[in-house]
């Protein structure tokens with residue numbers, strides 16, 4: 534091992550449960566990058582924080598399934614919680630599967646979730662944003678998460694799928710529970726709550742699919758039910774898992790991009806002014822805001838065989854965590870202004886916020902569309918847009934973003 538590996542006898546450099554981390558994780562990530570590109574935590578997992586290694590890891594095709602692993606702290610936790618399957622890695626969604634299943638699930642879903650079907654949504658997305666902005670204009674002072682950042686992606690994915698009128702409040706609670714499976718979890722009670730939410734949400738979606746079989750329409754659910762690729766179709770359980778993934782990923786991530794992006798602009802008034810002057814920069818600004826505050830901060834992989842990174846041999850059965858958020862601020866890659874927002878940064882699109890390699894985000898075009906329209910229309914519509922109180926973060930380590938963003942506007 535070289536001096537770049539911090540071993541278990543050394544100081545703990547990564548502590549996502551430390552006070553303040555979920556408000557601002559970037560100082561810890563900076564320290565980690567300074568310590569070196571590969572860090573082994575005393576608990577045994579590995580963490581990558583620099584752009585080059587994170588990009589390579591995502592493209593490496595390492596496993597995402599942990600069912601083949603031997604004893605692990607997560608397994609111990611599951612036993613204490615009385616559940617035998619990890620609600621995440623036990624799932625049948627493409628996010629948690631390796632080839633050949635990943636390849637077939639992804640091709641079946643990609644067949645109906647196409648760039649063309651997403652581009653066609655622009656008028657509907659614009660209308661939804663404008664309706665939200667009307668309500669905001671009338672109120673004058675609002676929580677932007679509640680009035681725009683959450684309802685927009687929630688409405689878009691619900692309409693795309695063709696969800697029937699269901700209890701949206703309960704569904705929102707369940708998805709909020711379920712996304713905790715993507716967070717580092719360190720207590721059995723949380724794990725049990727996640728597993729219960731997973732079971733309930735899957736049951737609701739199974740009912741929705743049964744209803745949709747008798748109520749076909751021009752929507753994604755109908756298309757997914759009918760999807761066939763080279764004679765292959767989704768099994769009932771696979772269908773439920775892909776729909777849960779699209780539904781949850783469809784809004785629990787984009788909310789962070791819209792709210793985090795607006796907050797970043799509010800904190801850098803010259804950049805907000807630049808966007809106001811040059812609304813044609815809304816697409817470029819979306820890339821820069823994705824880079825600046827990664828809506829999904831971490832991605833994890835599992836080694837089933839020895840894996841070498843910069844001469845460090847990571848043994849089989851290890852968790853390797855890639856900090857997308859840290860890679861997006863790596864000064865070695867982005868230069869000395871990595872911690873600043875520059876909406877006209879020429880290479881901002883090289884961020885890793887949508888992951889990379891075989892699991893690269895399937896919804897990237899949809900997220901980009903929603904954010905670009907939201908940022909662009911906000912500055913076009915309002916002469917002033919200002920923070921109007923304390924920002925509260927959502928307390929998450931991975932799907933991190935503002936939980937409350939009070940703003941005031943004048944038209």
Ligand code: HEM
Pocket residue numbers: 627628629639690778779780782783784786787790827828829832833886887888889891892893894895896897899900
């Ligand atoms: C995968 C980020 C929005 C659907 C991913 C991954 C990331 C990501 C990082 C890869 C995870 C990994 O490799 O471990 C984001 C961000 C979004 C966003 C930052 C918004 C700003 C969406 C939307 C949808 C979506 C709107 C769909 C409606 C998916 C799916 C996968 C995925 C289906 C799994 C792909 C696979 O495993 O092959 N996303 N996502 N995402 N995302 Fe997104």
